[in-house]
Amino acid sequence: MQLSIKNLSKTYSNGVQALKNVSLTIEQGMFGLLGPNGAGKSSLMRTIATLQNADTGSIMLDDINALENPQAIREKLGYLPQDFGLYPRISAEVMLDHIAQMKGVGSRNERKQLVANLLEKVNLYKDRKKALGTYSGGMRQRFGIAQALVGNPSLIIVDEPTAGLDPTERNRFYNLLSEIGENTIVLLSTHIVEDVSTLCSRMAIICEGELLMEGTPADGLAVLKDKIYSKSIDKQELPAYKEKYQVISTKLKEGQLSLRVQSDTNPGDGFEPATPNLEDVYFTHISTKIDPVTL
């Protein structure tokens, strides 16, 4: 099974170009989509999830054309949007059962088991009788995750799934996702690099609607091998350093600014060679589009 996106472009009626000629091929397994806020991740996901049309390009799930035959995609889809709501006066159990039916689970018994199982998995079982309107943000997000997994979807799209989850719940979520069979395509968008490094076998970086990088995390790291150097400086010195070096990220550490630069050779000047991590991969790519280094 394969999701292939070709030359996808989208401009909104307010003139914002959300997607610029994006092409991606996504195989079974976990695929991470990294990018800053407003990069076009959600636009891409909504388009795949048949919620909006593209201006040009195509999306194929094997031989199903998502833009021409949205109904067929919907039958295989599990989708967790970034922003969503639920019926406030309905209980989680009834709602999830209803959604299961919407996703084609016709047998009442099967639905009942599935609902209990899923609610247990997202740790909502004991709150299953409560009306959804009384749920906190984190609980609602977990319910959202549960509903995305209902009904054997072969394409799961989760948009910022870990937003609003505390560390324990995030771990639980990682475990849950990793349980999903290898026969499923999982497309996960996030701006948290750790999500990708924990879960994803393949990834892409997207910024201002453009695809900047696609591959395995290891591919990304390999490119940066021996090219990352770090140094602690005073805050005031930053502008001077930015003039001189290709600064990709800064981090405040005990009042000092820890600086990371990308360079083919050792720049000296007190810089130490550093082991590249996935964050460096992310910053090097988006720094070609926007300046990620601000104070």
Added chain:
Amino acid sequence: MLNIFLFELKYRFSRPATYIYFSLLMVVALLLIASGSTPASEKVFHNAPIVVAELQLLISLFGIMIASAVMGVPLYRDIEHKTGTFLFSYPITKNAYFMGRFWGSFVTLLFISMGTIVGVYLGTIIGSATGWTDAERYGANDILSYLHPWATVVLPNFWFSSTLFFAVIVFTRNIKSIYTGGIVFFICYLLANFLAQDIENRDLVQILDPFGLNSFSFQTRYLTPYEQNSFLLSVSGNLLINRLLWAGIGLVFFLAAYFRFSFKYFFQSTAKKSKEKEDKAPVVVDKGFSVTTDFSKKYQISSLLNLAKIEVKNIIKDGYFRAIMLGGLIFLVLDFWIGSTIYSVPNQPSTSFLMEYKGYDYLIFVFIILVFFTGESLHRDKASGYSAISDTFPVKNGVTIGSKFLGMAFVCLLLSIFPIVVGVIVQTLKGYFQYDFGVYLVDCLLISFPDYLQMVMLVFAIHLLVNNKFAGHAVSIGVWLVMIVLRSFADYDFNLFFFSYKPGYIWSDMNGLGHFGQPLLWYNLYWTAFGLFLILFFSVFYARGAEINLKTRLKKSKSRLLSASSITAYVLLIVSVLIGSYIFKNVVYTNTYLTQKEQEKRSAEYEKQLKHYEFIAQPKVTDINLKADIFPKERDAYFDAMVQMVNKTDEPIDSLHLSGQGFRYFHAIYNGDTLGYRGPLKVDKAKFKVFGAEDERPWYKIYKLPATLNPGDTIDLQLTAAYVNEGFVNNGYNREIVYNGTFIGGGLPSIGYSANNELSSDETRKKYDLPPKDYELPPHDDPYGRRTLLFNDDADLINFQATVSTDKDQIAVAPGYLQREWTEGERKYFHYVQDTQIGLFFNIVSADYAVFEDKAKLPDGSDVNIEIFHHAAHDANLERFSAAFKDGIEYFSAAYGNYQFRQMRLLEFPRYASFAQSFPNTVPYSENFGWVANFSDPNDFDYGYFVTSHELAHQWWGHQVAPNYTRGSNLISEALAEYTALVLTEKKYGKDNMQRFLKQELDNYLSGRSNENKKEHVFINCNRSYQWYYKGSLILYGLRDYVGDSVMNTALRKFRDKFALKAEPPYAGSNDLYTFIKAEVPDSIHYYLEDTWLKLTLYENKVEEAKAKKIADDEYEVTLDITSQKLYADSLGMETDAQYAGDYIDIGVFAAEDTDENGRKRTNPLYLQKHKLAPGEHSITVKVKGEPVKAGIDPYNKLIDRIPDNNTTGVDIED
């Protein structure tokens, strides 16, 4: 604070909403005033102070919606935009913030309220300048008449609603709660109105009505046209209490909100902390997510049901739904429990009555629920954000839309079934067990249910098209507003063009749904097909997915125009057009639909073209032998009469004028030859016959007589005529011939021109260049008037017999004594002969009757047969009707002269009309006028007895003494019948029991003159029902109080003896009666006679204070401070103080009321004497035995008093 206040103002005045609201009020007021669509009667200016005040009051009522929008948002804005949290950090105090926001919004609201004032002002200018309305209908614009009601009514109303909405927001921090506030408000208002229906509760109602509308109408209820033009609302009494009370409650809301409000409380994050505990156990790996999925056809169907189910859950779990539903149920219970009362007497809760009551208040709640929740339902997924998930489900658009509709349909079903449940419970609790489930099911499920569904369909389609919740609500309500305005103000009533409108109908126990079933069925099919078309067609605009702007929706909709659902839509459209054409054919072609304007124009043309025939010489009928064949199932009737006519004039007559509007056909036949005629009346073709129209059959025909009829000559003619009901009509009951309960007055064409068909309103007459019509009838001494009878100018006295046939299972009745009845095939025949002469005034009745028989005895010992023909189940009050006949025949014969027939009959007819009518020895009497009344309370006024007595009295007043055709003569018939019936009822039930009735009569008279469109004539020239019924009974009853029974009876007896059963003119006029009464009344009371008959006289009697001192054991000295003043009014109601030495007026002191042996309330006068009172203040001291409780002047309201409520007061007993 000033800063925030100014900021708020600046913000508001930069928002278009402010100006939209302002213009909305302005435009509504402007249109109403400029088009002359105000409640002003014809002698009241459209911009009269009372109209300006009432309009401002009414608009302030609808302005509550605006108040909720304006006052609800200012604080909520900060929550919604999350700016509230910033406010913590700004150096502003709570005081400044709260006050600034409140007063800024309130001032804005006051500005908006000025829109009405500007609109009214511009309306008067535009209305008269453009000639839209006659410039004469506008008076001078006085600034005070604009600002005074604004300050006393609008300002307090807005203050109250503003503080309410503001407080609701502060306390709940939820914009939706504004709705609840609005609903509570609305329920209060309906409750106040509900209680106001019964005049007994007026004080309470006036104080409880938060808008003051009831206090306002109470204060203005009796104002005459003159006073309405010079009105200034007086803020005193109940209105003052009302204003203070509600402004005070407003202040409480304001203060409560102020003290409750704090930044911290108000803007705290609404998210609740998650309370769950950490689950330490590791997640068990479990491959349990694998399930079988199926997306075949079955999936779409089960999804449809499932979605509908969750939609219903969403709605019925909604607090607002429950609140509105509860309100609706409360009113349903109240309406069912009380129903409609006559003289405060309720009816039995018969199912067919209950079905009518559910249209009173419950329907308003149904409308609100359906309009509101259809919108909520359609926008639920978008508004809640759930659509981001649900739009990716593999359900088809049609399934989603269908499920929403199905959900609402289920709600409609619930709403249709509630009245059945509530109805059965109410009937059971009231001990009424004749549940008529057929009526319940047909009315609730086959009539109301489709009606509710159609409402949903239109709202649904609007929301699909508009795709914005609030705009959708606004457009939906707007559509209904436009329909209501067009129907009630612009006189449009063609149901086919008004969505979901159907011909009005009424259930009858006698006739069931009757002939209304057919049009209801067709109209329901028509609107349902059209409604489904709307939904299916507009479903192409359904917006799915994240991107919903007009462009993408239009693009998508274009591609769907040929989809299966669209094609179904077109088919439904064709179906509705076909059904519509069928309805159109029935209404417009078969039954010639005319607009209100066309009917007016035709009346004008009648007068213009035919008025010159009014007094031409015509023969008079002397003998009728009628054959009438009634076909109840076909709703047809055929008449064939041998009629003898005589030329009683002194000129030769060569042509006969016959007029028969409403007949399918009529002919005059002489010796077997149908006479030729011409139809002089030319009318325009009916406008709605757009597909061509034939000339209409003439209904005013001039026949050339076979030979000139010289004075004294006689001619025998055969007249044939037919009533045919074919198809159905746009509106109106067409009640004459029905399946069970036919009642036809007459049945033959009448002779010549009738002034009754002329337009009456002077304003309308002016539009058609007709002169004003001050009097309907000629003066008292007019020779034509004196020799002509009021009820029928076609004859003096006639000989009458009739052979009536009807279906086998019915009884047919006409005046006269039954000679023979026989059956021929499926038809039953009845032959009636009236063996003494009667006026030309007969009727035909036919129904499936049970007959109750009794006998009355005349003073000479002979028997009178009493027969009551009634619907078998309506036997509860037969004794009351029959007692009235017996008592009346006995008493009236003794007092006024013998009853002239050997039988008296009462016949029930279906309640499509609410009256009783007295034909010779035969009285048809409406089903809802006492047959099912519940007189269980001994204090009830037995109106069944009274009305029957009234109709019986007409056998003397009307039939024995027939009034002539001059001014005021109808009082001989109606005022005397009302008075003599009152005397009879008083004999049976006592004076105290008459109080409730007299109160109503006075109320009816005072309200009647206040709504007078022309001039109020003095009693002797009376021309309105409020004069001859209500004033008539009051002043004659008052006169009897002065002169006693015997004087009254002597006068009436002599009058009756002079005119009874006269075969030759001159006939009696009101002046004759006056002369006879005056001859018997002592001189000292002549002033009263003149005041009541020849002048318009009112009193302002009032007790200021009543004190008592105990002077001995059980003996008290009571001192009353009273004022008394007599007023004379002119014909427009301008009243001036009368100059007089003194009038005789009752002074009364009463002990506590108790109950008599019949369980009736009894007043116990300790003192009741007439005092001669000069105008002005008096202090009167009287000694009484027994403890005084109540005292006053004219305590029984025998005089016509402007303010009848202040005549008595409680007595303060000093130690």
